[in-house]
Amino acid sequence: MDTQPTAAATPQQPDEITREVVDLMANLVALFHREYEDAAAARSLTGAQAKVLALLRRGPMPMRQIAQTLSCEPSNITGIVDRLESRGFVTREADRQDRRVKLVAATDTGTAASEELRESLNFAREPLAALGPDERTVLRDLLRRMLAGASGPGA
Amino acid sequence: MDTQPTAAATPQQPDEITREVVDLMANLVALFHREYEDAAAARSLTGAQAKVLALLRRGPMPMRQIAQTLSCEPSNITGIVDRLESRGFVTREADRQDRRVKLVAATDTGTAASEELRESLNFAREPLAALGPDERTVLRDLLRRMLAGASGPGA
């Protein structure tokens, strides 16, 4: 327990493994991001619109909470929800408890589109096909551990 | 080549593990994306600019190749390189072999900024800190396998 003046708090040099994992992650992130955008575009949605729609799978949500979850300004959400609403994917309803807040809810069309997109993602994941079932389990556990501490988008 | 409707080609129902891995991936992608944008913004770069700059670590590159690597239209790259150039991060030089092509090269300032950002990413990866060294190795191997078949950005 004694304090070696070294490692614990001090940001040590990233070891070789960490460095490579970061690079691999970057590539994987780029790949997934592209696939997500494409899958959304195939349903004439943008990535941002798809993300908002995905959030609403859990149920209606106030604008502000959407903004917080996506880490952006509330004024940004206004525009995205405007476009989703004008196409019938989403509705704005006033909250009865607090009339300042507007609850955004996915319509049936919206939910369907979101689910469809999600399914298409599951199929499109070519990279995952390279792994066996047991390896997928290992990967899942590692990812779980990595995300446990981080501030996930509540999903 | 006769087509037997074998299992290999048919997209089977995604199993539970795959589904969860995809969701975890989505969260991880969102997390990394946010961190990358923030790290870039801290150096007064946008995400897109940082990505282009990162590509140039390997050496000068034609506009078109940048566009192909990032999967976007060449006309888009024009603007991004414009802004990078106007701030001294990058230069455009004509290729001697083919005078149609313009080689984009990072300046010393540009390379320094990119390296610095890369280092800061290595340190900032909180999620990775949750894993032990041996687990990181396992993760690295799995990621390598996943990316082996995919069209990586040449990095």
Add this chain to the structure above:
DNA sequence: CCTGAAAAGTTGACAACCTGAACCTTTCAT
């Protein structure tokens, strides 16, 4: 009850990103 601060959402101005079509220059095959 009244007043003022704070919160939720919107609006407007502005910048960056991205696409698609039209265009110019250079290269290359015939």
Add this chain to the structure above:
DNA sequence: ATGAAAGGTTCAGGTTGTCAACTTTTCAGG
């Protein structure tokens, strides 16, 4: 020599994103 094709740029238009100012609603004190 001529025409097609490739590399970049420009322009118009749409989406995302920030920031500041504004409206409405809520809530805490006096």
